[in-house]
Amino acid sequence: MKPPPFDYFAADCIEAAIQALADAGGDGKIIAGGQSLMPMLNFRLLRPSILIDINRIPDLAYVRDDGDEIRIGPLTRHRILETSDLIAKQFPVLHEAMGYVAHLAIRNRGTIGGSLSHADPAAELPMMSLLLDARLEVQSNAGRRTIEARDFFLGALTTALEDGDMLVEVRLPKLREETGWAFEEVARRSGDFALASVAVIMDSDGDWVSDIRIGMMGVGETPMRATEAENILTGQRYSEAAVAATVDAIRAAVEPNTDLHASADYRRHLVGILAQQALAKAWDRSRRASR
Amino acid sequence: MTEASTKQVAASREAEELATRPKIVGASVKRTEDPRLLTGKGAYVDDRKAAGMLHVAFRRSDHSHALIKSIDCSAARKADGVVAVFTAEDMSEVNAVFATSRMKNYYATPITGLATDKVRYVGEPVVGVIARSRYLAEDALELLDIAYEPLAVVIDPEEAAKPSSALLHEEAGTNVLCSREFKTGDAEAAIANAAVRVSGRFRFHRKTPTAMENRTYLAEYEPGRDELTLYTSSQVPGIIRDALSDALDMPGSQLRVIAPDVGGGFGGKASLYPEEIFVAFAARRLGCAVKWTSDRMEDLAATSQGFDQIVDAELALDAAGNAVALKAEVIGDVGAYSIYPWTAVIEPVQVVSFLPGPYKIANYHGRVRGVATSKPPTGPYRGVGRPTSTFVTERLMDMAAQRLGMDPVALRLRNMIQPDEFPHRIGSGIIWDQCAFTECLNAACAQVDYPNLRARQAEARAAGRWFGIGVACYAELTGIGSRISVAPGMPINTGTETAKIAIDSTGAVTAAFGVTAMGQGLETTLAQVVAEHLGGRVKDIRVIQGDSAAVPNATGSYASRSAVLAGGAATLAAKEVKEKIIRAASHLLETAPEDLIVEDGKVSVVGTDRALTFRQLARAVYLEMGRIPADKREELTSTKTYDPVFGTSATAAHLAVVEINPDTYEIKLERFVVAEDCGRLINPMIVDGQVHGGVAQGIGAALYEEVVYNDEGQNVTASLVDYIIPTATEVPPIDVVHIEAESVTTLNGFRGMGEGGTIGAPAAVANAVADAVAPLGIDILELPISPERLFRLIENSKNHKDPSHGHET
Numbered sequence A: 001m002k003p004p005p006f007d008y009f010a011a012d013c014i015e016a017a018i019q020a021l022a023d024a025g026g027d028g029k030i031i032a033g034g035q036s037l038m039p040m041l042n043f044r045l046l047r048p049s050i051l052i053d054i055n056r057i058p059d060l061a062y063v064r065d066d067g068d069e070i071r072i073g074p075l076t077r078h079r080i081l082e083t084s085d086l087i088a089k090q091f092p093v094l095h096e097a098m099g100y101v102a103h104l105a106i107r108n109r110g111t112i113g114g115s116l117s118h119a120d121p122a123a124e125l126p127m128m129s130l131l132l133d134a135r136l137e138v139q140s141n142a143g144r145r146t147i148e149a150r151d152f153f154l155g156a157l158t159t160a161l162e163d164g165d166m167l168v169e170v171r172l173p174k175l176r177e178e179t180g181w182a183f184e185e186v187a188r189r190s191g192d193f194a195l196a197s198v199a200v201i202m203d204s205d206g207d208w209v210s211d212i213r214i215g216m217m218g219v220g221e222t223p224m225r226a227t228e229a230e231n232i233l234t235g236q237r238y239s240e241a242a243v244a245a246t247v248d249a250i251r252a253a254v255e256p257n258t259d260l261h262a263s264a265d266y267r268r269h270l271v272g273i274l275a276q277q278a279l280a281k282a283w284d285r286s287r288r289a290s291r
Numbered sequence B: 001m002t003e004a005s006t007k008q009v010a011a012s013r014e015a016e017e018l019a020t021r022p023k024i025v026g027a028s029v030k031r032t033e034d035p036r037l038l039t040g041k042g043a044y045v046d047d048r049k050a051a052g053m054l055h056v057a058f059r060r061s062d063h064s065h066a067l068i069k070s071i072d073c074s075a076a077r078k079a080d081g082v083v084a085v086f087t088a089e090d091m092s093e094v095n096a097v098f099a100t101s102r103m104k105n106y107y108a109t110p111i112t113g114l115a116t117d118k119v120r121y122v123g124e125p126v127v128g129v130i131a132r133s134r135y136l137a138e139d140a141l142e143l144l145d146i147a148y149e150p151l152a153v154v155i156d157p158e159e160a161a162k163p164s165s166a167l168l169h170e171e172a173g174t175n176v177l178c179s180r181e182f183k184t185g186d187a188e189a190a191i192a193n194a195a196v197r198v199s200g201r202f203r204f205h206r207k208t209p210t211a212m213e214n215r216t217y218l219a220e221y222e223p224g225r226d227e228l229t230l231y232t233s234s235q236v237p238g239i240i241r242d243a244l245s246d247a248l249d250m251p252g253s254q255l256r257v258i259a260p261d262v263g264g265g266f267g268g269k270a271s272l273y274p275e276e277i278f279v280a281f282a283a284r285r286l287g288c289a290v291k292w293t294s295d296r297m298e299d300l301a302a303t304s305q306g307f308d309q310i311v312d313a314e315l316a317l318d319a320a321g322n323a324v325a326l327k328a329e330v331i332g333d334v335g336a337y338s339i340y341p342w343t344a345v346i347e348p349v350q351v352v353s354f355l356p357g358p359y360k361i362a363n364y365h366g367r368v369r370g371v372a373t374s375k376p377p378t379g380p381y382r383g384v385g386r387p388t389s390t391f392v393t394e395r396l397m398d399m400a401a402q403r404l405g406m407d408p409v410a411l412r413l414r415n416m417i418q419p420d421e422f423p424h425r426i427g428s429g430i431i432w433d434q435c436a437f438t439e440c441l442n443a444a445c446a447q448v449d450y451p452n453l454r455a456r457q458a459e460a461r462a463a464g465r466w467f468g469i470g471v472a473c474y475a476e477l478t479g480i481g482s483r484i485s486v487a488p489g490m491p492i493n494t495g496t497e498t499a500k501i502a503i504d505s506t507g508a509v510t511a512a513f514g515v516t517a518m519g520q521g522l523e524t525t526l527a528q529v530v531a532e533h534l535g536g537r538v539k540d541i542r543v544i545q546g547d548s549a550a551v552p553n554a555t556g557s558y559a560s561r562s563a564v565l566a567g568g569a570a571t572l573a574a575k576e577v578k579e580k581i582i583r584a585a586s587h588l589l590e591t592a593p594e595d596l597i598v599e600d601g602k603v604s605v606v607g608t609d610r611a612l613t614f615r616q617l618a619r620a621v622y623l624e625m626g627r628i629p630a631d632k633r634e635e636l637t638s639t640k641t642y643d644p645v646f647g648t649s650a651t652a653a654h655l656a657v658v659e660i661n662p663d664t665y666e667i668k669l670e671r672f673v674v675a676e677d678c679g680r681l682i683n684p685m686i687v688d689g690q691v692h693g694g695v696a697q698g699i700g701a702a703l704y705e706e707v708v709y710n711d712e713g714q715n716v717t718a719s720l721v722d723y724i725i726p727t728a729t730e731v732p733p734i735d736v737v738h739i740e741a742e743s744v745t746t747l748n749g750f751r752g753m754g755e756g757g758t759i760g761a762p763a764a765v766a767n768a769v770a771d772a773v774a775p776l777g778i779d780i781l782e783l784p785i786s787p788e789r790l791f792r793l794i795e796n797s798k799n800h801k802d803p804s805h806g807h808e809t
């Protein structure tokens, strides 16, 4: 379990990092927290010719209030997001989810840029970026562009990032203060990747659901939005029957994998249970907030 | 100084004195090894660096079962930093090692450093590359070209046992490496006539020990003297020394095997490994130091594994709930080789040996077959066979209680060997000496207020909660002496232990043993025993262990033996040294021996302030010639061997409380209680620690840990992401109640207890889970029980399919 040989370059600015990426011609890898990359190197699953270290680039780690958006630097460690007051206030659902990311030692190192770029189907941040309609700022020698989270995750460990791309910022459009939310997850042990997880944000208008977003993970090759289920509930009066129809739609829509820890059937069962719980909690919170 | 602080100082001095005097054995002395181990100053094998040391990386088989057609090492030999590349062909001068036994129906497979002609499991070492660094060695592995001819994979032990199966060892003529049978009375007839019968097909899946420190071997070689020293993270350095002496044709005087600080063993470091043979061979061949450190992937692929049994068992009782017969047919999947020295037999045979447990069951019939498969060998794992036997018997007890409408605790108490019924011989032939079976169960129940707990359960059930209570009782044999070897018929002696105690010319006390510490605190507990019987201070006693050169026969630590055997030897040797101290002091102080007392590291005249410290005494004995008449001078040393001859029983009752989420099927342990009898306690704090650790491993076995091989024989749990072990968050608070029923058969009344936690916990957890889901009509017959397995059982029962539960209808 030793990595194959590689060169190492510590970039001191974004431009140097993307230049090194370009020079490597698709053979270079950015290293951020190293929490996913190092195991892959040690298992010799990846053989980059060069590692481009972005840890010494100043000002890549931040959580900033920018009017309608919160902007997050790619090198922001999980632990910083987890303990950020700004995140707790603006995105309580994200705050809650961060507590489920791995173990403290890993959260101290792992970064949002690394987690999104790595795109594990059972990782919390990709799912959160989808739920919160994140906009991902990407930079390469060709310039800078924005990729919507919904266009970013293409498959397990596969994203819309191209060779030479570096994720340089994550922007999260703010939610209404009254927005209800919930995050539910089942994992084998605390800190493990999720067997299944459901997150909901919901706005209510009296007895009616005015807006709802449902994110899921562990039940497909990428994190997902339960689009059909969202449509069923949007503009509906909140009721047990409406929730049941939503849950049915979710269970019908997912095509989970069977692996060592959970079968597809069990995951399908779980995602329904978690959706039910998450919907109830989010509804409750949105109602309480708007009262 | 204020009055209060004076008082405080006096009080703390008094406490300190109490800790070292008058009873050192029995005190919760803080572990003397901990300051070193907890501040990163321990010295494990991998911490050791020898001049010019080379590093080994192994190319391991990626086939489950295949012939090796050819190996091309030419490119690897030329790679950067590579010093040598060896295959089995290069090791022809090394003798194969066999775990022989006088047992009938047993076949011993050859154990070699590298696979010869054939590979028999994924992960078996085939080629060893030796380079200037581990990185370079691993780079060169990729340049090796090995051609295999795949053979039929042998994965399912029941299929493997059939004559039609492909054979792993053709010379054996069968994959059934061993079979045994125990019979007392007529179990079949008793079962046929019984009022109540419960049965099941129980499955306890394969497990791996996962010690925190991976196996590491460093061989240092002195060409001028042809002397080899192997530093090994082993529980059994003495056994390794003897085996290597045969393998390498070297006398023990030129071969020294040392286990320095060892980071956990749990049985996984209690056997001889191919890598150990290889590293020793390579150092001698190359004339320099060679090191191999297992990585976690190698550990999961090639360290001896545990459990893996299928047990068809049936328990019969009369209408009043008295057990009358037990019958079991066991298949143990023992993997590809018969491990040295324990043999492939150790784990499955212990299952049938211990199935009757602490109960009176007049008729017993147990049969076992150990079947080779193309997986790594199983070996001793904490508890050895008894986690499975306890799981089976204790589940059957609960199933019977349910059937009889009796409380499971009441049923157990009715069937247990009562305090006035010892010694008692169980159906497999094991004899239990006086031991606190019923006392432990009663104490565990008292600790949780059992009737009240059942009432709480009734309330929880009424509220739709899945709340379960599980008890498990077991008995084990520990501190086994020379008349009952740990594995029968083996050419090694596990039944005696030697202590060599010396006071040197500086007055320092050194106590050397053949045992080895893997973290269990022997440095402290043995020092306590020596201090008690010598009259020394714990902190002044240097304990040496884990060194084959320390005593002539040093087997190591396994089978819950060290406290009983080394503690016994320490007692004998310390007493003799104390007698010598008194004789010397009697001359020096001109006092009758009966007026002298030895304590706190000095010898003094009773009722006076005349005293000699050990240092003063030692100088007089060794250096100041003339103070003691020449013909009365004796070295202050003693070497004594202790043999408990039979050994002694040990027991515990475990009680688990679980709550299962009825929606997600997540299983949460709410509480865990252990009431245990390990005889006289040497150090209650250390016993608690051993129980905690053992229970945590038992919880792992019950709920999380499973080594999975797929149909191609690939290990699909090859990392700790997939092979999951409980962490602090998965282990509930554990209460430990000590029932100190001193053993009458061992010196000091000690009983062994290192393994017990792992023996009782899986069964207790299984029973608690089964109890929680009992209203659904589901039985738990398979461990580990995961949410996924629970989900499937529940789905099956919903669909009115047979949830494969064992009740007769």
Ligand SMILES: Cc1cc2nc3c(=O)[nH]c(=O)nc-3n(C[C@H](O)[C@H](O)[C@H](O)COP(=O)(O)OP(=O)(O)OC[C@H]3O[C@@H](n4cnc5c(N)ncnc54)[C@H](O)[C@@H]3O)c2cc1C
Pocket (backbone or CB within 6 Å): A029, A030, A031, A032, A033, A034, A035, A036, A037, A038, A074, A100, A101, A102, A103, A106, A109, A110, A111, A112, A113, A114, A115, A117, A118, A120, A122, A123, A124, A125, A161, A165, A166, A167, A168, A191, A192, A193, A194
């Ligand atoms: C035992 C364990 C348990 C874990 N459990 C969880 C869990 O429960 N939930 C969870 O979400 N995660 C979990 N993780 C993963 C963890 O969150 C990682 O920190 C995260 O996935 C990767 O972040 P990183 O900064 O370490 O990235 P790295 O490992 O440094 O990089 C990962 C990948 O992203 C690329 N990359 C990094 N930064 C950028 C960038 N700015 N632009 C472009 N590409 C980039 C790298 O080239 C690499 O391909 C776990 C990890 C471990 C080791």
